[in-house]
Amino acid sequence: MGSLRSLFKGGLLMLVSMFALTAMPSSAEPLPEQKTEVSSEYKVELQRNRDYACTQCHKDTKDGMHGAHSKAINPNNQLPVTCTNCHGKITPEHRNGVADAMRFNEDVFPVDKQNQVCMTCHQPEKLRTALWAHDVHILKTSCASCHQLHPAKDPVQGLDQKGQIKLCVDCHSKQQQQYQKEKETP
Secondary structure, X not given: OHHHHHHHHHHHHHHHHHHHHHOOOOOOOOOOOOOOOOOOOOOOOOOOOOOXXXXXXXXXXXXXXXXXXXXXXXXXXXXXXXXXXXXXXXXXXXXXXXXXXXXXXXXXXXXXXXXXXXHOOOOHHHHHHHOOHHHHHOOOXXXXXXXXXXXXXXXXXXOOHHHHHHXXXXXXXXXXXXXXXXXXXX
């Protein structure tokens, strides 16, 4: 019975000691055996496809994006580019036709808002170096007016100088025709 009582007292003493240690103020020095640094051997990774909800309705993109954006890494967070990086986060009302997802090359969103999305990854200095027309059109025309966003290969990429001029002439000819039509219509 005496040994049982001493075992009980020892256990009680240990519980009181443990409570006292947990109740120490945060300014107290940690015990040597406590780890204060976070171990870098564990890495949290996303387990689900970020674009899953999008591809459930947009079946044409079920295989994911094509072309340059499919392999692109977002320079802001070093993660693969996803639908929501460019189109934004959608609301439940999206399924009812609410225009809450960024739509490119449409009048739903102003050109400057559309191009701001592109500029979050594409740096103006590099675009200026690639082609002078980027500076001229940045506030007047959406990037999607010339570039296709989800093709296997963007037809504008890799155009030689003759092809670039043809693209400009074709677009400006259409604009001129539209202007003449509007001018003639009372």
